[in-house]
Amino acid sequence: MLIVTFLILLTFCLFFAKNKNRNKWFSLSVGVVVTIVALLPFRTYKVSILEPSIQQNLSDQSILQTKEISIPGYPGAYNPSLIPCEDGYLLSFRVKKYDVASWLKKIKNVRTSYLGLVKLDRHFQICEKPYLLDIYSYASDQISHSAQDARLFQMDGKTLLIFNDYGDSFHRHNYKLYCVELIQQSGKWKPQGAALPLNYEKQITIEKNWTPFESKGSLHLIYSTTPHLILKVNLETGVCTEVAKTDPPFNWDYGIIRGGTPAYPIDGGLLTLFHSSIEVPADSLLGTTRGRNYVMSGYLFENKPPFKLKKWIPHPIGTLDDYARNRRKVIFPGGLVITHDQIIIAWGKNDNAICLTVCDKQKLMQELVS
Numbered sequence: 097m098l099i100v101t102f103l104i105l106l107t108f109c110l111f112f113a114k115n116k117n118r119n120k121w122f123s124l125s126v127g128v129v130v131t132i133v134a135l136l137p138f139r140t141y142k143v144s145i146l147e148p149s150i151q152q153n154l155s156d157q158s159i160l161q162t163k164e165i166s167i168p169g170y171p172g173a174y175n176p177s178l179i180p181c182e183d184g185y186l187l188s189f190r191v192k193k194y195d196v197a198s199w200l201k202k203i204k205n206v207r208t209s210y211l212g213l214v215k216l217d218r219h220f221q222i223c224e225k226p227y228l229l230d231i232y233s234y235a236s237d238q239i240s241h242s243a244q245d246a247r248l249f250q251m252d253g254k255t256l257l258i259f260n261d262y263g264d265s266f267h268r269h270n271y272k273l274y275c276v277e278l279i280q281q282s283g284k285w286k287p288q289g290a291a292l293p294l295n296y297e298k299q300i301t302i303e304k305n306w307t308p309f310e311s312k313g314s315l316h317l318i319y320s321t322t323p324h325l326i327l328k329v330n331l332e333t334g335v336c337t338e339v340a341k342t343d344p345p346f347n348w349d350y351g352i353i354r355g356g357t358p359a360y361p362i363d364g365g366l367l368t369l370f371h372s373s374i375e376v377p378a379d380s381l382l383g384t385t386r387g388r389n390y391v392m393s394g395y396l397f398e399n400k401p402p403f404k405l406k407k408w409i410p411h412p413i414g415t416l417d418d419y420a421r422n423r424r425k426v427i428f429p430g431g432l433v434i435t436h437d438q439i440i441i442a443w444g445k446n447d448n449a450i451c452l453t454v455c456d457k458q459k460l461m462q463e464l465v466s
Contacts (some may be wrong), residue, residue: 273294344408
C-alpha cells in the first residue's frame with residue numbers, strides 16, 4: 097500500500113511540474129514530503145517489550161517442534177486452522193492482500209481479508225496448490241473480501257468453516273460469525289452455498305472467536321470463558337441458544353480469555369487452546385502508542401451439560417523464541433489436531449506467519465491442573 101500510494105502521488109507531482117513548467121526535481125521533493133505526511137496515519141508499530149511475567153512463566157516443556165509454513169503465492173498468510181484430511185492435513189489461512197485489486201481497496205481504506213485452503217502431507221509439506229475460497233456471507237450476490245480467522249471443524253462426517261465477517265452494516269466496527277459447510281468438487285474444497293449467519297440474542301456489534309465443539313451430534317459454541325457461556329447452534333436457521341453458563345474456577349493474569357482452537361475430546365473432556373493479551377507500550381511512526389502482548393494456553397471442560405471447566409494450564413505455553421522474535425507479539429491459536437501421542441497446534445504469529453507446533457500429548461496434559 098505504501099509503494100502504490102507513493103507512486104500515485106509521485107505521478108501527480110511530475111504531471112503538475114510538466115504542465116506548470118516547474119523543476120521536476122522540486123516536484124519530486126514535494127511528492128516525497130506529501131507522501132510522508134499522507135502515510136503518517138498508517139501507524140505500523142513494533143512491540144519491543146515482552147512482559148517479564150510472561151517470560152518467567154512461559155512453558156515449553158511439552159513442545160517437540162515448531163514449523164513455520166509459507167504459502168506459495170500468498171505471502172504474509174496467517175491465522176491458520178487445521179484438520180486431518182486423507183493421509184495428511186487440510187490447513188486454512190487468512191491473507192490480507194494478494195493482487196492489485198486488493199491493494200487498491202486498501203488505498204480506499206477498505207479492509208481486505210480472504211480465506212484460503214492448502215493440503216499438507218503428514219510431514220507438514222505443502223503437497224497441492226493453495227487457493228482462495230469464494231465466500232458469500234453478508235451479501236448473496238458478492239464474494240466477500242473481508243472474511244477473517246476461520247476455524248475448520250469436523251463433525252458428523254461434515255467439514256465446517258466458521259469465520260467472522262462484516263455484519264448487518266458494511267463497516268469494520270461491525271462483525272458477526274458465519275458458518276458454511278465445505279464440500280469437495282473437482283479436487284478442491286468449496287463452500288456449499290452462502291454462509292449462514294449465526295445469531296445470538298445477546299450478541300454485540302463486534303463478534304469474533306466463538307469456539308466450536310460437538311455435543312450429542314449438535315454444533316455448540318463457547319461464546320465466552322468468563323463466564324463459561326455455551327450456545328447450541330441450529331444449523332438450519334443460524335439461531336444460537338444459550339444452554340449453559342458456569343463460572344470458571346480459576347483466575348487468569350494475562351487479560352480477557354478469547355476463543356482459540358475448536359475443542360476436541362480427550363481424557364473424558366474437551367480440550368481447547370485459547371489466546372489472551374495484555375496492554376504494553378509500542379513504538380510507532382508517531383512515537384509511543386498502545387500495543388499488546390498475546391499469549392496462548394488451554395483448558396479442559398466437561399463434555400456434557402453444564403460443560404464446567406475441569407482443568408486449566410495456569411501459564412502461557414510456547415517457546416521464548418516464538419514470543420520474543422515476534423514484531424507485534426501476536427500469538428493466535430486456531431487449529432487443534434489430537435493423535436494417539438501428539439497434539440498439533442496451528443497458530444498465527446505476528447499477523448503475517450503460520451506456525452504448527454507439535455506437543456507431546458502426555459506432557460501437555462500433565463500441565464493441566466484442577
